[in-house]
Amino acid sequence: MDHTSDPAALRYVIDPKRLDLVEEFRASPLGVHSPELRKLLARMRWGRPEGRLVLIVLEPGKAWRLSRIPKRRGDPMPFVDDRVFTSLVEAEWHVFKLRWQEMTGTTLPAEVSGDL
Amino acid sequence: MIYKTNEYLGYPDRISVPAGEAVRFQLSSKRPSVKVEVLRLRCGDVDANGPGFKYEVMTSSIDGEHACLDQPIRPGSNAVIDHDGALVPTGGHWCFGAYVYPTRIADNAKAVMGNWCERSARGYALELDEEGTLVLVLGQASGTPARFALDVKLRPRVWSFVSCALDLSQGSASLSLIVPPDGVRPAAAHSKSFALPQALALDSGLPFLIAAHHLNGDRQYSAHFDGKIEAPRVLSRPLDAEALRVFDGRQRTGASDAGLVAFWDFSNGISSLSVKDLSPNGLHGRLRQLPRRGVTGFHWSGSVHDWRLSPQEYAAIHFHSDDIYDCGWQTTCTLDVPAHWRSGVYALRLTSGGDNPDRDCESYVTFFVTPSKASRRADLVVVASVATYLAYANSALRLYQVHFETLMEHVLWLPQDDVFMQENPEIGQSTYDCHVDGSGRAYSSWLRPILNMRPRGYWFNLINDTHILDWLEEKGIAYDLITDVELDREGARALAPYRVMMTPTHPEYYSFNMMNAIMAYQNAGGRHVSMGGNAFYWRCGFHPAAPAALEVRRGMAGTRTWESEPGEVHLAGTGEPGSLWRHSGFAPQKLVGVGFSAMINDTCGYYLRTAESEDARVTFIFEGTGRHEKFGDFGFRYNGAVGSEIDRYDLELGTPPHALRIATSEGLGAGALPTPEEFRTVVDGLDGTQNALVRADMVFFETINGGAVFATGSITYGMSLGHNNYDNNISTITWNVVNRFLDPRPFVMPATA
Numbered sequence: 001m002d003h004t005s006d007p008a009a010l011r012y013v014i015d016p017k018r019l020d021l022v023e024e025f026r027a028s029p030l031g032v033h034s035p036e037l038r039k040l041l042a043r044m045r046w047g048r049p050e051g052r053l054v055l056i057v058l059e060p061g062k063a064w065r066l067s068r069i070p071k072r073r074g075d076p077m078p079f080v081d082d083r084v085f086t087s088l089v090e091a092e093w094h095v096f097k098l099r100w101q102e103m104t105g106t107t108l109p110a111e112v113s114g115d116l
Numbered sequence: 117m118i119y120k121t122n123e124y125l126g127y128p129d130r131i132s133v134p135a136g137e138a139v140r141f142q143l144s145s146k147r148p149s150v151k152v153e154v155l156r157l158r159c160g161d162v163d164a165n166g167p168g169f170k171y172e173v174m175t176s177s178i179d180g181e182h183a184c185l186d187q188p189i190r191p192g193s194n195a196v197i198d199h200d201g202a203l204v205p206t207g208g209h210w211c212f213g214a215y216v217y218p219t220r221i222a223d224n225a226k227a228v229m230g231n232w233c234e235r236s237a238r239g240y241a242l243e244l245d246e247e248g249t250l251v252l253v254l255g256q257a258s259g260t261p262a263r264f265a266l267d268v269k270l271r272p273r274v275w276s277f278v279s280c281a282l283d284l285s286q287g288s289a290s291l292s293l294i295v296p297p298d299g300v301r302p303a304a305a306h307s308k309s310f311a312l313p314q315a316l317a318l319d320s321g322l323p324f325l326i327a328a329h330h331l332n333g334d335r336q337y338s339a340h341f342d343g344k345i346e347a348p349r350v351l352s353r354p355l356d357a358e359a360l361r362v363f364d365g366r367q368r369t370g371a372s373d374a375g376l377v378a379f380w381d382f383s384n385g386i387s388s389l390s391v392k393d394l395s396p397n398g399l400h401g402r403l404r405q406l407p408r409r410g411v412t413g414f415h416w417s418g419s420v421h422d423w424r425l426s427p428q429e430y431a432a433i434h435f436h437s438d439d440i441y442d443c444g445w446q447t448t449c450t451l452d453v454p455a456h457w458r459s460g461v462y463a464l465r466l467t468s469g470g471d472n473p474d475r476d477c478e479s480y481v482t483f484f485v486t487p488s489k490a491s492r493r494a495d496l497v498v499v500a501s502v503a504t505y506l507a508y509a510n511s512a513l514r515l516y517q518v519h520f521e522t523l524m525e526h527v528l529w530l531p532q533d534d535v536f537m538q539e540n541p542e543i544g545q546s547t548y549d550c551h552v553d554g555s556g557r558a559y560s561s562w563l564r565p566i567l568n569m570r571p572r573g574y575w576f577n578l579i580n581d582t583h584i585l586d587w588l589e590e591k592g593i594a595y596d597l598i599t600d601v602e603l604d605r606e607g608a609r610a611l612a613p614y615r616v617m618m619t620p621t622h623p624e625y626y627s628f629n630m631m632n633a634i635m636a637y638q639n640a641g642g643r644h645v646s647m648g649g650n651a652f653y654w655r656c657g658f659h660p661a662a663p664a665a666l667e668v669r670r671g672m673a674g675t676r677t678w679e680s681e682p683g684e685v686h687l688a689g690t691g692e693p694g695s696l697w698r699h700s701g702f703a704p705q706k707l708v709g710v711g712f713s714a715m716i717n718d719t720c721g722y723y724l725r726t727a728e729s730e731d732a733r734v735t736f737i738f739e740g741t742g743r744h745e746k747f748g749d750f751g752f753r754y755n756g757a758v759g760s761e762i763d764r765y766d767l768e769l770g771t772p773p774h775a776l777r778i779a780t781s782e783g784l785g786a787g788a789l790p791t792p793e794e795f796r797t798v799v800d801g802l803d804g805t806q807n808a809l810v811r812a813d814m815v816f817f818e819t820i821n822g823g824a825v826f827a828t829g830s831i832t833y834g835m836s837l838g839h840n841n842y843d844n845n846i847s848t849i850t851w852n853v854v855n856r857f858l859d860p861r862p863f864v865m866p867a868t869a
Binding site: 041047055063092 | 117165516518522530532552677679718
């Protein structure tokens with residue numbers, strides 16, 4: 001299988017102690033990032049599409065809501081919660097925190113996990 | 117307002133229609149009626165941060181409410197053979213079988229061959245069940261169908277020969293599976309015999325099918341096979357399974373094979389939709405929903421990669437349960453396009469109508485109006501990139517690609533059309549996506565709803581292109597519009613009436629005729645404003661027997677989301693090599709001076725002028741701008757004129773030596789990554805922070821006979837035109853180019869050229 005098709009192609013292991021990277025991301029979720037943060041983000045974003053968190057565009061440029069890619073083609077694709085994002089930066093930060101929890105098994109301390 | 121964009125779906129019978137001619141629309145909805153309006157689009161972009169959704173509402177003969185049917189989409193390809201009973205076993209011996217290469221064993225039965233009808237439970241067929249077990253299905257005069265299974269499973273992606281021998285006089289049957297050796301796997305053979313029930317009902321009264329069962333007698337089908345089938349055959353004399361497998365269907369002059377009923381040779385007519393029977397019975401058939409031909413068969417030697425050189429090695433057809441060429445819907449309304457309508461991008465606006473319309477229910481069907489044969493022509497023609505729109509039609513990249521979020525560098529934003537595609541996959545996806553069996557999609561047709569080629573849909577390609585139309589309208593530049601279809605069918609004749617042609621943001625998919633037509637036009641004195649990036653990249657073709665479909669084969673290099681199977685790079689429709697134009701000796705640089713270099717996944721850049729831009733030959737381009745300005749460090753959606761996908765100058769790849777590289781990109785970063793054909797070994801230093809080849813170049817050159825070419829080398833260039841109310845340096849230089857190109861004074865190639 002080629003690299004871009006293999007869900008396990010990225011070997012980076014997220015270090016739950018690297019809160020500096022969390023702070024860097026939080027400062028600018030859609031900005032230009034350091035090489036180490038780029039590696040972390042590439043790992044977070046890589047993988048099997050099934051179950052991946054995605055934003056559904058409710059109104060272009062205005063409103064978005066979280067959903068997940070379902071397991072099989074043809075399955076329904078419900079929203080995961082009621083929250084409507086009006087900022088892509090906030091949505092990006094929200095998903096980052098969910099994935100941090102999922103992938104490291106640790107909860108971010110309050111001082112680095114507050115809203116933007 | 118949150119719009120419901122898929123309450124109405126539809127498609128035109130022809131994607132482009134000359135003014136003065138008719139176009140039929142096939143619409144579908146669960147709602148009983150639809151209100152139709154016709155819009156001529158100026159800017160199709162509904163994003164509140166852009167120039168705005170701009171259009172003219174036309175007065176047409178189809179305005180108003182129409183009754184609307186709920187019309188299903190039934191994907192899945194197969195072969196249909198009319199036989200007048202010749203393929204119904206009538207007594208004695210009946211042996212039939214085929215080579216199979218299943219690519220997906222799951223969910224439901226996969227039919228190989230037979231006339232079995234699920235509704236009537238009559239007929240006979242060979243199928244693989246959901247576990248991959250070979251099953252013989254036989255109808256009975258009363259009661260449930262008889263099913264006999266071989267207790268061994270076929271493996272996916274392994275060639276096997278499956279067969280059945282019926283002895284109706286003795287009331288017995290045998291099922292066989294022969295797996296020829298491959299690699300380290302030894303040969304294997306399995307068979308099993310069964311006693312048949314008394315009263316069989318083997319005549320469904322319906323055509324014989326390959327790769328599907330009849331769902332009913334209404335030409336609806338089910339149990340579509342996913343995978344390759346080769347050389348299905350039927351004989352009415354006893355043969356053991358191995359003898360049936362090695363039976364040579366080729367007929368010698370004057371020598372008939374006793375008991376040969378049919379032998380379908382798929383190597384015959386690969387570029388067609390017909391399947392040929394080699395037997396004297398002439399039981400020829402036809403293919404529906406465009407399965408893939410020109411694929412390697414059991415006998416592929418690996419010594420040829422072009423099916424035209426050895427068709428016998430390409431005697432298989434790859435069927436898919438999700439192939440879709442033509443939805444086959446009934447026509448809802450027919451528009452006689454008035455002869456006086458301007459050419460352009462048009463769309464049906466479909467709403468719920470009635471006294472109490474749902475204001476949030478709004479859907480579109482896009483089509484293109486080209487100039488009538490008699491109408492006066494503008495001096496400039498825009499060529500709408502229909503081949504590219506088709507290649508991306510219903511792209512599900514955001515749904516199903518492993519790498520796509522890493523590529524985009526943000527959480528993926530899915531328009532609600534993507535949710536619709538996930539929940540309704542029968543609509544068929546793009547040539548970037550894979551079939552349900554994991555093989556790449558080679559075909560995309562306009563005879564089905566295309567969600568991302570319409571207002572309120574995903575903006576890439578068509579909607580981005582309308583930003584250029586918006587700018588032309590804003591600047592009062594008269595233009596005609598034709599599409600890739602005219603360029604493909606009419607060649608250079610389609611461009612001949614115009615002094616200037618303009619290709620929009622992303623003319624990526626080009627057929628042989630389209631490439632040569634532009635070259636001929638340029639060399640005849642035509643002027644070409646190439647506004648986009650990743651242009652003239654894939655060598656593709658419209659299928660001659662299925663002209664609403666574009667065929668794409670992904671070669672061994674290039675930016676692509678799937679790869680052709682070994683030996684399957686040549687197009688079935690035309691035989692020519694698919695893959696990149698660069699690999700056919702016609703890199704885009706040879707046509708317009710620049711060709712694909714990189715994708716920009718993070719921040720976009722801008723242009724700075726080069727020393728070459730001080731040449732007097734290009735003074736006209738920069739009039740009204742400063743020597744050291746940043747060109748396009750702004751823009752809607754992408755925030756920069758250099759972005760998305762960018763092209764560069766390269767003499768070795770064919771940029772004319774006299775071409776001037778008048779500006780080049782700045783400001784690209786680590787998310788600017790070269791396309792794979794741009795490097796031969798992976799080394800450090802490939803990304804935009806270090807790699808000098810990761811760049812967009814703006815070029816200009818003159819052609820013989822007074823023509824000229826200007827190329828921007830960037831997809832996002834067009835989205836900078838409207839910045840600051842159309843007053844910006846990208847708009848200025850584009851205006852300068854268009855203005856001078858419209859001027860009949862000939863350009864003169866420098867003597868050194």
